[in-house]
Amino acid sequence: MMAEDEAKQGTTGESLTVTDNRTGQTYEVPITEDSIRALDLRQIKVEEDDFGMMSFDPAFTNTAACRSAITYIDGDAGILQHRGIPIEQLCEHSTFLEVAYLLVFGNLPTRAQLEDWVFDVTTHTFVHEDIKKFLEGFRYDAHPMGMLLATVGALSTFYPDSKNTDDQIERYLATIRLIAKIPTLAAFSYRHNMGLPYVYPDNDLSYPENFLSMLFKMTEAKYEPDPRLAKALDVLFILHADHEQNCSTSAVRDVGSSGVDPYSAIAAGVAALYGPLHGGANEAVLKMLRRIGSVEEIPAFLEGVKNQEERLMGFGHRVYKNYDPRARIIKSHADDVFEATEYNPLVEIATELEKRALDDDYFTSRKLYPNVDFYSGIIYEALGIPPEMFTVIFAIPRTAGWVAQWLEMSDDPDKKISRPRQIYTGLTDADYVPLGERSGSDRIEGPPATRPG
Numbered sequence: 001m002m003a004e005d006e007a008k009q010g011t012t013g014e015s016l017t018v019t020d021n022r023t024g025q026t027y028e029v030p031i032t033e034d035s036i037r038a039l040d041l042r043q044i045k046v047e048e049d050d051f052g053m054m055s056f057d058p059a060f061t062n063t064a065a066c067r068s069a070i071t072y073i074d075g076d077a078g079i080l081q082h083r084g085i086p087i088e089q090l091c092e093h094s095t096f097l098e099v100a101y102l103l104v105f106g107n108l109p110t111r112a113q114l115e116d117w118v119f120d121v122t123t124h125t126f127v128h129e130d131i132k133k134f135l136e137g138f139r140y141d142a143h144p145m146g147m148l149l150a151t152v153g154a155l156s157t158f159y160p161d162s163k164n165t166d167d168q169i170e171r172y173l174a175t176i177r178l179i180a181k182i183p184t185l186a187a188f189s190y191r192h193n194m195g196l197p198y199v200y201p202d203n204d205l206s207y208p209e210n211f212l213s214m215l216f217k218m219t220e221a222k223y224e225p226d227p228r229l230a231k232a233l234d235v236l237f238i239l240h241a242d243h244e245q246n247c248s249t250s251a252v253r254d255v256g257s258s259g260v261d262p263y264s265a266i267a268a269g270v271a272a273l274y275g276p277l278h279g280g281a282n283e284a285v286l287k288m289l290r291r292i293g294s295v296e297e298i299p300a301f302l303e304g305v306k307n308q309e310e311r312l313m314g315f316g317h318r319v320y321k322n323y324d325p326r327a328r329i330i331k332s333h334a335d336d337v338f339e340a341t342e343y344n345p346l347v348e349i350a351t352e353l354e355k356r357a358l359d360d361d362y363f364t365s366r367k368l369y370p371n372v373d374f375y376s377g378i379i380y381e382a383l384g385i386p387p388e389m390f391t392v393i394f395a396i397p398r399t400a401g402w403v404a405q406w407l408e409m410s411d412d413p414d415k416k417i418s419r420p421r422q423i424y425t426g427l428t429d430a431d432y433v434p435l436g437e438r439s440g441s442d443r444i445e446g447p448p449a450t451r452p453g
């Protein structure tokens with residue numbers, strides 16, 4: 001291949017030689033960006049009319065589903081960068097809204113661009129009054145994540161023009177609205193649970209301050225958040241803003257690939273984040289700490305974990321097989337929060353639990369270190385936020401990442417509707433048995449579902 005063609009196709013002329021031992025035939029598969037195209041395997045066949053070889057990769061543990069220039073992670077080295085900038089620098093020098101701009105537009109804003117961006121987000125924080133009525137329909141104890149999921153999805157009905165996903169103005173409006181309104185929806189769901197009146201956004205406050213105000217404002221004319229708490233929350237927002245192709249982001253891209261409006265695509269991300277193995281982990285951390293109850297109970301709890309009876313929530317990560325860099329950063333802000341808030345015994349249990357797990361060969365040999373959710377849960381607890389709200393708060397900054405990934409996907413020349421393959425394991429060409437002739441014991445291998453009782 002000529003060098004120019006190679007550059008155009010992103011290939012280097014390198015290839016993989018595969019020999020099919022069933023047939024003895026050899027194939028040349030081009031290597032592009034250290035990867036092979038899964039479709040190139042399809043030429044590998046025994047018979048001419050075979051479907052061709054597929055790769056089997058449940059949970060996509062070794063399959064790149066897209067190209068992305070947003071977030072870089074080196075899990076073994078514990079590196080996280082957005083648009084090339086290390087997370088440590090962003091947490092030290094930036095704000096969440098500036099990081100959101102960076103994710104969405106690909107570069108840091110100039111002063112004027114930042115001012116416009118902050119103005120646009122700040123002036124779109126209100127939600128339609130009908131959303132309040134919609135929220136009132138939920139039971140008093142509805143999980144706030146369920147309420148958030150429903151209200152984010154419902155936004156599409158308020159902005160039907162967002163269906164024009166190729167329209168640049170609609171895209172910008174959806175970007176702004178999603179980032180601006182998600183704290184309002186999150187805070188409203190909390191106030192609903194507490195039986196308190198909803199607090200409207202205060203546009204004089206910064207993004208994290210306004211969120212604290214919408215959560216906690218009572219009778220005071222103006223809510224004035226402790227700057228240490230607002231700073232810690234802003235850093236937590238930066239730390240959760242994006243994390244490349246995780247479960248919820250993949251859900252956003254998958255659903256978005258159908259061409260649906262961005263609110264519906266982001267609602268899919270909220271749904272994925274709800275799961276205890278993803279965004280629900282910090283809620284699970286707090287429930288676990290409450291169950292442990294005291295420092296004395298830690299050894300017995302850890303024995304149970306080592307016997308694989310349960311997991312140590314907030315430890316381990318699919319990608320980081322080293323210390324989660326986000327955990328390192330938030331640990332230092334956690335102390336500021338504990339100083340600014342009342343003593344909480346769960347903090348002591350968490351600190352001791354972490355110490356003992358890091359001293360234990362079971363965890364270190366499996367490269368299980370605390371992840372960001374181990375600390376975020378304890379910080380939210382110290383702020384007086386109930387565990388059910390933790391995942392909701394995670395969804396606020398992650399919305400910036402989801403939108404950035406949705407925008408990138410929308411412009412990707414390789415974009416196609418997501419449609420994984422399967423390896424079919426069921427029967428084929430089975431006859432329909434009339435109702436009266438079925439014995440009930442003629443079940444197919446591996447029943448798909450069992451009816452209780």
Ligand code: CMC
Nearest residue numbers: 277278279281305311312313314315316317318366371373
């Ligand atoms: N506690 C105890 N053992 C664990 C844990 C844990 N938290 N995590 C993994 N292991 C063990 C697991 O039992 C297995 O042991 P063995 O090899 O003896 O069978 C080994 O470590 C490898 O586990 P795995 O399930 O293959 O690892 P994974 O990469 O598929 O799982 C994980 C990643 C995050 C789902 C898992 O570590 C976990 O369940 N952690 C607790 C939940 C949690 O904190 N999730 C938040 C992730 S960070 C937030 C985010 O980015 O979404």
